[in-house]
Amino acid sequence: MSDWFWIIPFFPLAGFLVLGLVGRRLPVAAVSLTACGSVALSFVTALFSWQALLRQPDEARFFSQRLFTWIAAGNFQADFSFGLNPLSMVMVLVITGVGLLIHIYSTGYMHGDPGYPRFFAYLNLFLFAMLTLVMAENYLLLFVGWEGVGLCSYLLIGFWFEKPAAASAGKKAFLVNRIGDAAFLLGLFLLFYQFGTLDFRGIEHALHSEPLHFPVETGQIGTLTLTALLLFVGAVGKSAQIPLYVWLPDAMEGPTPVSALIHAATMVTAGIYLVVRSSALFTRAPLAMETVAVVGMLTAVFAATIGLVQRDIKRVLAYSTVSQLGYMFAAVGVGAFVGGMFHLVTHAFFKALLFLGAGSVIHGLHGEQDLFHMGNLRKQMPRTFAVMLVGMLAIAGVPGLSGFFSKDEILWKLFSSGHTWLWIAGLAGAAMTAFYTARLILLAFGSRPHGEEAHGHAAHESPAVMVVPLVILALLSIAAGWIGLPAWLGTNHLEEFLSPALAVHAEGAHGAGSHSTEIAAAALSSGIALLGIGAALLFYFYRRLDPDALAGRFPFLYRLLRNKYWVDELYRGVFVQPCLWISRRVFWLYWDQEVIDGLVNGTGRILAGAGNILRRLQSGSVRDYAAWLCAGALTVLLYLLIV
């Protein structure tokens, strides 16, 4: 099975082609069958190749299959070749697994939508692009997947293209990603001119075998650091970190399964995958690692604060995703590559769960997304409530569930690697995460205060085809924690599996401190989580404290958070408007019309003017002509005399 692994991406591609070309004419059942079937096939192949990979000896634990030469010009060579190493194996499993569940879920969610086949065609195309990204053997093919996912997110966000908001959100997502991609391209060029190739292993090998040529650039921005930073900017664009996060909250315009798949589980994690995959490069650029950590933690806290006051259920989850991604980048920034990946996996499960749960709530309420219009859904949608509760507890970091283990590992690594400030910020972020997720559950499912009428009563439980994936995801959110137990509890299977793929001395950042401090830190973080949940209960369940009163006391702060720090307006004012104004007024109307065309038409007018002057000579009076005649004769005479 190991030599057929490269088939995995082509199943969704086949699905896309079938649905894209003939999807319209197929019955609904056939459409959902092909869509889910293709993903299921690739998931099964992924499982088999995972087994085959486990059987490989440690140092040769990778497959590689070159299909054909894509671009070759002079000494530049980029092949269309797929490969699997432990890191990409984990990603493939997550993508195909969660992808399959979401496909099944969306057959229910999108039922009856006129664009049903088109939706699944795009979803399959997305999976193909994501799998290409993850299984690419060189940066260029990764870039193909990279932009492919950007395209699919554009198509899927703008799926209901009649809604102007959805269309412009799609465009915004693509353009912001494109900014990141421009930096990514520059990083690629730098890579090529340093290593002569863009293949991952070629570069890793050059880095390992010639440490003296690629010294660790501590403190100064060498070319290695510059390359790393450029790649990171690309990752920031794709994984919605500061400052390029603005597209993710707007991306909620798309259907909920899309938000679950693309904007929670898979696409946004591409940035982290990129950084982890080029860990050999990053570890040689400590400055770049520092920036990654700081930007990550900054985003985590920043997004969490905004999440506190959002009204739209999906916007809350969107900001929570940005925040959790921030955690992953922080982990990777301090060298805890495995920690980052672990959180990525667990986050994929519980965030997909939360999104799909929110989707079923919206589905039940026929499109209602505002939290304050929901209420006491507990009785109408018991199963969704139960599942969402599990998701909430997981993300909050309640001990025992997967969220606790992965987040705790990150916080521990932050603490143990000496980044105390980052650790404290991390704790604050964790508290806020617990608070806003609990707030979401309480507002949506809890009973409304003093008879405030919420049309919760019309809600109906989602069909089985939606609930089953939810249950599976819930189980995963609970169980996923066991694959990466901290040292004091058990062996970290994920670490063993991933270590050959990561840069050898990544584990150096294991940090001091015995098990006891680690346990103390874990206790502290779970305490923080419970504190957050308690606060939310106080606000929205026992109503001891009145959220509006609190908002009243800090009006400016509340408005600041409410309007998302006016970042969108800031970007629009600083970048978009002036750019449009300049290109219209200065470039087009002034430079093109006035200056260049002015010059061209000007010469035309000058010639016409000269023509006019000469025309006046033909005055029509005979005597004038005689006069000119004499003058002419005279000049000839004078000329003869003089010469």
Add this chain to the structure above:
Amino acid sequence: MKIPYLLALLTYLPAAGGILVLLVNGAQEKVIRWFAFLLSAAVFVLSLLLVASYPLPAAGYVLEETLGWLQVPQLGITHHMGVDGVNLFLVLLTTFLTPIAILSSFTAVHRKVQSYYALLLFLETGMLGVFLALDLVLFYLFWEVTLVPMYLLIGIWGGERRIYAAVKFILYTMVGSLLMLVAILYLHLQTGTGSFDLLRIAGQLSSGAAALTRTQELWLFLAFFVAFAIKVPLFPFHTWLPDAHVEAPTAGSILLAGVLLKMGAYGILRFCLPLFPHASTAFAPLISLLAVIGIIYGALVALVQTDMKKLIAYSSVSHLGFVVLGIFSFSLQGLQGASYQMLNHGISTGALFLIVGILYERRHTRRIEEFGGIARSMPHYAAATLIIALSSIGLPGLNGFVGEFLILLGSFAKNSALTAVAVTGVFFSAAYLLWMYQRVYFGPLTRDENRQLADLDRREWACLIPLILMAVWMGIYSQPFLQRMEGASRNILHPIQSNQLVAREASPDFRPAASPKPAAGESRIAPEPRSFPHE
């Protein structure tokens, strides 16, 4: 099988067809249309033969032809034509686009149909002649021949301000080509070979037998370059393009954008670089700067256009800015990327104009705000447009990306700051196209005229399908094209690199000094990374 005088036949067949079209009585429009289409399709098949007989590892000129009987011995003008990596695919692009252009104007043109198709066929001959000619005067002759039909096409079948646009088009190009004529004559006299043949002149120059002084070479280069820069259009000379495109009929703007703009870039590759290497390197930084300005400027102005055709015209300014940047990077990747991007631009912009033409035929307007929500009434059309828009943006996997990537890669070694600015062009091109796409295709169906627009009919599909297929094929499997271009690109670069004008392609400053060849990894790694670039 070797067809004698294949090149001459290829060039003059369309003209013969054009004359035939003129002879037929004008009434039977149907016959004329189909005859013109089938003829141009036949010429396309003929050009496929040319590619088939093109041996792969070709270095120099593969197929040279000299018509003995058609020459002016006293002046040394010979009917000398030749094909190499550079012009092979441009010829193919011409013969590929012309039948599509003709097919697309079946329903568009109803006035004076006979002369319309005759002009299109004459235009094709002019274009083929320009790409194939190796004799300077022959090149100049065909260069002028292409102007006349284009002028008439814009002038007669154009939009409202067609006269102004046509005259502006002619004046711009004429001024440039007159400069070129002067340079050709001076060159002819200076090299004293008594012939206008490019190869002999180039031979003389490179062998030093008739060396030009530095100032002579400078001025000759400038004369040639201005003529080509106007045609390309490089930044300051571009204002004729939007007018000419907006007023030209659909078929006219397909060929104008698809092929005529490439004549400028091709001219630079064929004449400026080989004949005047010193001047080219001297001017390279300035020209690259102009090219990058053109990229950013074209994209920005395209962003604010209200007329779709003008938007695409400015996007051509931006895309060809990339081509010029690639040419003047004097690196093999840059050159390969430039000639590849020429093909891409021909296909994607030709298709874009076709699409605007299709919409224009239905609604007789090109203003963006007139549309909205077209995707609902014309889903297939919206899908086709999206694919082509993405190929024009340069989405990896489609043809635009390969060209742009190679160009930027090539020019990065030479001037990384400039390339960093050029890369933002990639972002802007996505911005204006997607914004246009959103305003036209997405959004609610506000106007009721847009409600019952007919989707693509068979003929329009027949025009679009080949373009989309080419876009996808050239995006995924670019090897057949790049391999055939490699020989010619090395030839062009040879004079520039041989006299150490470009610092021996020494490792750009990023690479730490002592860099032994990267050790060969185990077998399983993807093909052993190539030794470091040091042609």
Add this chain to the structure above:
Amino acid sequence: MTVPIIYYLGLSALLFALGSVGLLLKRNLLVQFMCVELMLNAANLAFVAFSQGRADGSVIVFIVMAVAAAEAGVGLALVVVLFRNRNSLDSEDFRLMKG
């Protein structure tokens, strides 16, 4: 003693100059014609003055006169036509050629 030729030439130059001035000043077509005739005579005088001992001068004079006669004939016919057309002889009235 014979009169030195320069005087004749001077006279001829003067007559020629006066003729051209008359041509410019006079508005009446006929008078302008006469001035032209006068200029021709000035030329004749110069010819004769130069060829004192030889016959050439007179031959040239003879030919010039023939030409002048022909020119006068046609000119006057034209003037008659013009007059019939515009019944005025003032050269200012004939401005059709105005550009």
Add this chain to the structure above:
Amino acid sequence: MEFILFLIFSFICIAAVLNMLFQKESVYCALSLVVCMASLACLYLLLQAPFAAAIQIIIYAGAVMVLFLFVIMLLDPRSDSGSGRPRRMLFLATVLGISLFAALAVFLSRSQSFLNSGHPKPAAGQIGAVEVGLALFHRYLIPLEAVGILILMATLGAVLLAKKKI
């Protein structure tokens, strides 16, 4: 003696021309031109060119000027109604006249050197009809024929112009 005659005749001639210029009535212009031509004829006599003088009187004064008078009488134009020459034209004309005269004088005087050189002075003698006839039919035959045709054309033209009603 000869010199005095020259002075007298040239004076008469110039006076006639000036009169012609400043005369209002075109008839008087014509007459003053006749006087001028007569004085020129006398000057030709002074220059020993009796044949020239004869044709001058016969053709010019006799035929051409009579034709002029005839046309003036026929058309009877009103007096030169010049409403005062525009200032500009007057000034321009005089300037042109003076500079023309100066240029011609200098030009002719400069040709003086041409005269003295070469060309031996032939024997002084009257240039009567015999010498002119000989010269006409020997050295100037072609111009003679040409002039003949020219005059024929002129007469045809004149007849056509005057006859056709335009």
